[in-house]
Amino acid sequence: MIELRGLTKRYGKGNKTATALSDLNLSIQKGEIFGVIGHSGAGKSTLIRCINLLERPTEGEVWVDGVELTKLGKGRLQEKRRKIGMIFQHFNLLSSATVYDNIAFPLRLAGTPDSAVEEKVKDLLALVGLEGHRNKYPAQLSGGQKQRVGVARALANDPDVLLCDEATSALDPQTTDSILRLLLDINRQFNLTIVLITHEMHVIQRICDRVAVIHGGGIVEQGAVTEVFLKPKHEITQGFIRGEAQNDGQLQAAMRTVPGESSQAVKITFLGEKTYGSTLSRVARETGVNFAILQGTISTIKDVPFGQLIVRFEGSAEAITSTVLELKAQGLDVEVLS
Amino acid sequence: MGGLNFNEVNWEEMMDAMLATLQMLAISGVFTIILGLPLGIVLYLWGRSQEPVIRFIYSVLSFLVNILRSVPFIILMVALIPFSKSIVGTSIGVLGTIPALVIGAAPFFARLVETALREVDRGVIEAAQGMGASTSQIVLRVLLPEARPGLLAGVTITLVTLVSYTAMSGMVGGGGLGDLAIRYGYYRYEMEVMLIAVALMIILVQLLQMIGDRLVRHFTRK
Numbered sequence: 011m012i013e014l015r016g017l018t019k020r021y022g023k024g025n026k027t028a029t030a031l032s033d034l035n036l037s038i039q040k041g042e043i044f045g046v047i048g049h050s051g052a053g054k055s056t057l058i059r060c061i062n063l064l065e066r067p068t069e070g071e072v073w074v075d076g077v078e079l080t081k082l083g084k085g086r087l088q089e090k091r092r093k094i095g096m097i098f099q100h101f102n103l104l105s106s107a108t109v110y111d112n113i114a115f116p117l118r119l120a121g122t123p124d125s126a127v128e129e130k131v132k133d134l135l136a137l138v139g140l141e142g143h144r145n146k147y148p149a150q151l152s153g154g155q156k157q158r159v160g161v162a163r164a165l166a167n168d169p170d171v172l173l174c175d176e177a178t179s180a181l182d183p184q185t186t187d188s189i190l191r192l193l194l195d196i197n198r199q200f201n202l203t204i205v206l207i208t209h210e211m212h213v214i215q216r217i218c219d220r221v222a223v224i225h226g227g228g229i230v231e232q233g234a235v236t237e238v239f240l241k242p243k244h245e246i247t248q249g250f251i252r253g254e255a256q257n258d259g260q261l262q263a264a265m266r267t268v269p270g271e272s273s274q275a276v277k278i279t280f281l282g283e284k285t286y287g288s289t290l291s292r293v294a295r296e297t298g299v300n301f302a303i304l305q306g307t308i309s310t311i312k313d314v315p316f317g318q319l320i321v322r323f324e325g326s327a328e329a330i331t332s333t334v335l336e337l338k339a340q341g342l343d344v345e346v347l348s
Numbered sequence: 349m350g351g352l353n354f355n356e357v358n359w360e361e362m363m364d365a366m367l368a369t370l371q372m373l374a375i376s377g378v379f380t381i382i383l384g385l386p387l388g389i390v391l392y393l394w395g396r397s398q399e400p401v402i403r404f405i406y407s408v409l410s411f412l413v414n415i416l417r418s419v420p421f422i423i424l425m426v427a428l429i430p431f432s433k434s435i436v437g438t439s440i441g442v443l444g445t446i447p448a449l450v451i452g453a454a455p456f457f458a459r460l461v462e463t464a465l466r467e468v469d470r471g472v473i474e475a476a477q478g479m480g481a482s483t484s485q486i487v488l489r490v491l492l493p494e495a496r497p498g499l500l501a502g503v504t505i506t507l508v509t510l511v512s513y514t515a516m517s518g519m520v521g522g523g524g525l526g527d528l529a530i531r532y533g534y535y536r537y538e539m540e541v542m543l544i545a546v547a548l549m550i551i552l553v554q555l556l557q558m559i560g561d562r563l564v565r566h567f568t569r570k
Contacts, residue, residue, distance in 0.1 A: 062478050084482075091480035102475035105569045106493040115489070116479040147569045167479075 011203045012038040017070035019056050030056040032227045043204040045218035053227040054207040058175050062094045095164030099176035101156040103148040110144040116166045134162040154185035174206035190216050211250045215311050223247045236311050240279050264304050273324045279343035280317035289340045297333040299325035354540050368442050369524035372514045376449035384454040388461020416455040424452050440521035457506040464498030465491050497568045504560025508553050
């Protein structure tokens with residue numbers, strides 16, 4: 011659906027250039043929710059703005075739905091942009107227009123007749139749950155309501171793609187959640203391709219199918235969210251996922267503690283149905299080891315349950331080895347920590 | 349002052365002068381907006397262009413606007429006498445002053461328009477671009493409505509400035525209250541006429557400002 015090829019964006023001229031993106035390649039499938047995560051200044055904002063050419067890349071090609079946007083003339087590009095919706099961190103609504111007129115705006119730009127506008131806006135208001143607010147001005151709405159107007163406006167011309175530029179970064183956690191749920195609904199209902207950029211891992215975890223990690227103007231890691239989230243390879247990715255905990259001294263000490271017998275710390279990853287099974291306690295009982303849970307998360311990635319525990323096994327070296335083998339045989343992912 | 353006697357004041361003449369002032373204000377106001385608004389929009393658009401050629405044209409235009417704004421109005425008026433004659437056939441009276449008033453006020457108003465447009469949130473313009481809006485759609489459907497309070501404030505300031513310009517035009521044969529105040533008050537020491545003429549202009553300015561402020565408040569949605 012979206013193909014970025016050799017995308018490079020440099021700002022400035024002469025020897026004072028700054029490179030925001032360098033030779034970046036990315037491919038996004040139809041109907042998926044694709045997340046791009048990165049720290050501020052990593053180039054993610056430039057990346058998403060290159061997809062509808064709000065930023066023109068210095069080099070490279072942008073393909074959307076089989077059309078090379080970077081080759082289009084002004085008029086054709088404007089036409090194509092109608093099929094690419096976008097929502098923004100700061101909503102960017104017309105402050106002088108009502109909720110109704112804001113949502114009607116892209117329809118009127120496209121020359122839609124009034125009766126069709128009326129009908130479409132009504133549907134969209136219902137979709138985003140703002141039926142009672144049609145005559146209010148943006149200043150009278152909460153942040154979450156403003157973003158709902160933004161979403162409705164972005165969907166007005168039945169786009170193929172929705173771009174979300176830090177769309178939840180200005181919202182509180184509860185509102186963020188309700189907007190993410192709305193995006194997920196829309197994605198499923200209309201099979202709409204969504205590209206979102208964020209600096210918050212939980213946004214990716216909540217709704218994305220695939221994720222790319224951007225750093226220094228390039229993509230350092232990408233893949234299915236479950237994969238990247240549970241097995242982060244690049245240190246930037248690891249930083250996003252661990253955030254606070256893993257490197258803390260208390261945990262390190264607990265992993266090394268040897269109370270009498272031999273012990274071994276391992277990281278066990280559960281994915282899917284196994285997350286809610288009793289595999290760990292059954293295997294431990296069979297092999298006769300004891301275990302202490304030092305750290306753990308049990309949650310979901312989009313709809314997939316997962317768990318990740320750091321566990322210290324205590325017992326004879328052979329018992330611990332056979333425990334690890336048995337857990338692996340049961341289909342869990344076990345990583346022995348040094 | 350030795351006692352003022354308002355019985356001698358020719359009220360009919362005062363009314364005529366008032367009407368003349370209002371006429372000058374209305375006609376020059378309309379033309380100032382007709383010329384200044386597009387000029388301001390063009391200044392705004394060209395001022396943000398990345399094209400070197402357009403940037404050059406912008407700096408030339410901007411320079412010309414600044415020249416017109418820095419020439420004192422009274423001098424501009426005298427300098428424009430031949431021009432006024434060629435356009436409206438005379439350089440005196442209500443009609444004769446209009447060209448000078450418009451040329452004096454339009455660049456000033458254009459700058460106010462440019463400033464008001466610059467206040468429009470960059471993000472909103474980008475959102476419209478992202479939706480496939482053309483430049484003219486952005487001007488008509490985004491910039492002008494979003495900048496409406498600023499534009500109305502600019503119109504108010506310009507009209508108030510025009511009131512004082514019309515008064516000054518009395519020095520070189522323009523009509524209206526300024527002419528009256530100068531002829532009676534300055535040349536003939538008839539303090540009463542001058543006082544009333546000035547008072548009427550003060551009332552006019554107050555009214556304009558009040559209406560302007562109301563409109564600005566009415567259209568402010570932030």
